[in-house]
Amino acid sequence: MVSKLNLLIMGPAGSGKGTQSAKITEDYNVVHLSTGDMFRAAISNQTPVGVQAQSFIDQGLLVPDEITVALVEERLVQSDVKERGFLLDGFPRTINQAEALSTILEKIEMPLNLIIDLKVDEKLLVDRISGRRMCKKCGTIYHITNNPPKVEGICDVDGETLYQRSDDNEEGLKVRLAEYNASTAPIMGYYKDSTDILDVDASLAPDQVFASISSKIESLLND
Numbered sequence: 001m002v003s004k005l006n007l008l009i010m011g012p013a014g015s016g017k018g019t020q021s022a023k024i025t026e027d028y029n030v031v032h033l034s035t036g037d038m039f040r041a042a043i044s045n046q047t048p049v050g051v052q053a054q055s056f057i058d059q060g061l062l063v064p065d066e067i068t069v070a071l072v073e074e075r076l077v078q079s080d081v082k083e084r085g086f087l088l089d090g091f092p093r094t095i096n097q098a099e100a101l102s103t104i105l106e107k108i109e110m111p112l113n114l115i116i117d118l119k120v121d122e123k124l125l126v127d128r129i130s131g132r133r134m135c136k137k138c139g140t141i142y143h144i145t146n147n148p149p150k151v152e153g154i155c156d157v158d159g160e161t162l163y164q165r166s167d168d169n170e171e172g173l174k175v176r177l178a179e180y181n182a183s184t185a186p187i188m189g190y191y192k193d194s195t196d197i198l199d200v201d202a203s204l205a206p207d208q209v210f211a212s213i214s215s216k217i218e219s220l221l222n223d
């Protein structure tokens, strides 16, 4: 039985990772740690890590592993994480990062309880991604058939014109998916023998996906 949840969620673009993360965070009160959000916050607050990250981004370079790791560590040691546990999202992306994460978690004595691995087939992802439309102003995500706005091309929340990410097309998706598969397979291999992994069929409806995740989490909390 675990008293606090330390979770990791993995899944390619279009797997519903954002939706599931929101549901998990809401139902289980864990702190959602998304590297994207953490970078945005560190940069806007001009923390030491944020300043370093910004200089790489300004030069059009990838942020090196050690900076990403420092960012995650800076956040993991804060008291809300200690009290509520965490859901890591978007990290680790490489074996190096996975090893660094193990070192941090050992140091703060917060072992990972579960890895949620969202799996979707490529054809379905292409459909989900190519129909995706976003609002720049409020961040709401729509889908032209599965979750259309009330007025075509317009955000329900604020009336802003919706846009499509330039790489939200079949070619862009195949590139991203190939990158994802190339880096994720080794990461799952790294955890295979040490950590509980839940494979989820993320091509199902969001509620069904969440049902399998929460039944696993309940069993961790109650067994």
Ligand SMILES: [Zn+2]
Residues within 6 Å of the ligand: 135, 136, 137, 138, 139, 140, 155, 156, 157, 158, 159, 160
């Ligand atoms: Zn909007």
